[in-house]
Amino acid sequence: MKCAEAGNMSSGPLSHLLRGVWLLWFWQAVFAAGTGSKLWEVPTGPFTSSSNLSESLQWEPHCQYSHLQDRARITADLPPTLDGTWVSTRCEVRPGPEFLTRSYTFHPTRHFQALQHYYTDSGCEDPAYSLMTRGKLRLRQASWITRGGTEAEHHISKVGIVVHSLAAKQRLVSRLPPSCVGLTLGRMVPGKLYELYNTRAGRGCLAALGFSMMEMGLIRVETQHRGHEGKVQELFLGDIHTEWTQRTHHRPTGYQQPLQNAMHHIHPCPVCALVYRSSEQRPPVLPRGPVPSLALAGRWVSQRCETRPTILFLTRDFTFDPDQHSWEGVYHHYLDAACSQPTFTLRASGHYAQGNPSAKVSGATEFVFKVTQVGVTALDQPTVKLLNGTRPGKCGRAGGWEVGVEQDLTPTDGCTVLGIKLPHKEYELFKTELNHRKHPLLLIGERPTDGSSPDRPQRRPTSFQAPLVLCSGGESQPSHRYRSGFNSKQVQLAVSGTEQLVQLVLLVLGSALYSCFCVY
């Protein structure tokens, strides 16, 4: 079944490679189980209560100018402990866009209550309706696909809805079938709880609402140990598919932005308190925060090791120079969820143009990005082996690949084996915010879940990736290896969507890496 799913995720020439990966993984898992290996990333069957596999994550952002004090020892237990209430730390944006806050409570009996509040605006100031979902969750096994994650199964017993205004009711009436379970939408009264779904009813109304709890399919809990500040716990649940039609049956392989434990969160967090105290009848109304003007200048880095759908662990490091309209993005790729085993680094650079304020996500701004140069540095032998074996003219200097030495892919117009083809352009959505320390954060558009590229205006993202943090206002010089020599007028705009190629790179490299492991 896993093999079949993997095959569907890809297309064309990569499918057979993927199938190979899954078979090898399967073999690896069987082998590990048979020998009692303690490889935490390899599932060894359902959990037993005695499992205590804890990974120690020591990752720190590679940002030498960083003012981050968020350096902490991070652990992630397998299986995760979910008991307690977990809340949004900000107004969340889902593809669509949808704006919401969440408060999820898990009980030791495996029952959960998931309270979601939906809003009409990107600041979560105008509540439209709230959904209260009750159900049961069963943790199954460590994920085969997303290392460090745990697969779970859920069962929904009830979904209730409360609308918060007549306008919100009108919008729902236009989207939903005229009656849902016992509820005739036209007669719905704001502020009153109605049943939208129970185990005896079909899912028609939930589907029309785009509702699903598929996010419960992939779970990870991280604990940050912050010395005398105490600990902070974060709950990562599965990603929401960027395509509306896919979201109700999408099996997540990446995560949404985490919820924080109501008892162990980063202080101060005014939003956490509001969300924690909310109920389906009393949705939290978030205060209007200061909206910083969009100033891209400087260097922005990931705050943590990020997990992307389809086996991608990476950190990002961007530098923008608004005077030159130029940018550079460095994507550090890893084999593991702690970002401790580097595989390769991809450096892309080019130019950008700032567009209009977004009509869909207020406070966000549209951009067009052009990539004019891509360099790849292989950081382990399997990657070198794969790239070194490509035919001349297809992927950098054939036979010239070495560990730790960057190859420029521009002369070969990309890299066929990696699916990098030049030229290319991407339509983006950016937003800046301030974090709890009033430090600027940059949100860059979410990548399409299917691995494609937002290469047309209508594919422009409507939600965001994990925020990047500004290294320092004062030291915003372009970073190391930043090439300022090119002139936007001369360069024929080129290269592929960096993220898509990254995704393809990993699918291909992934197969090489794992086949290599199997040999040992």
Ligand SMILES: *[C@@H]1O[C@H](CO)[C@@H](O)[C@H](O)[C@H]1NC(C)=O
């Ligand atoms: C798990 O193991 C760690 C270190 O090996 C230990 O400190 C901790 O108490 C254990 N936790 C449980 C629940 O057994």
Ligand SMILES: *[C@@H]1O[C@H](CO)[C@@H](O)[C@H](O)[C@H]1NC(C)=O
């Ligand atoms: C890369 O290929 C060249 C030419 O085939 C070979 O001489 C070299 O040893 C290879 N390098 C690595 C690291 O495999």
